[in-house]
Amino acid sequence: MTAGIIALSGAAANAQTAGDWVLGNYKGAGYWFPGIAEKVQGGKVTIRYDDGDRETVGLNAVRPYDWMIGTKVECNYKNAGNWYAGTIASLAGEKIGIAYDDGDKETTKTGRCRTR
Known part of the structure; x- marks a missing residue:
């Protein structure tokens, strides 16, 4: 899309x-x-x-919709209800890779992320 x-x-x-x-x-x-x-x-x-x-x-x-690799986002880490800041590391449709500011990484769905 x-x-x-x-x-x-x-x-x-x-x-x-x-x-x-x-x-x-x-x-x-x-x-x-x-x-x-x-x-x-x-x-x-x-x-x-x-x-x-x-x-x-x-x-x-x-x-x-302007998200791309390098965009700063907040994501619901492991869908546990807590939002953490990170950067988009990969993006393919609704599949998104996040490099969190604290060093953690996760592949999740765009529906679990937001921007300000």
Whole structure:
């Protein structure tokens, strides 16, 4: 999957079509999670996040999917509920390799990671 994000308006991004990979500000909490734009209509985007959650948000809560090797992220280490800072070391679709700042490494899924 690739992000098909084209139009930018300040900090907001319009998902051009359903199926685009985006980052959504889940529940407005200030963390950006990866997902797919399922529906784009009326200034709103319905996102199916990579962890399975769904949410309909305004365009200001969506931005281009821009994760790549070297991007700083926080991930839910071993899916145990604790978030730790790290850097993306490998990325293939929803499979992501993380080099944590404390020296640990993990291969996990994008749905267990977020950015600020």
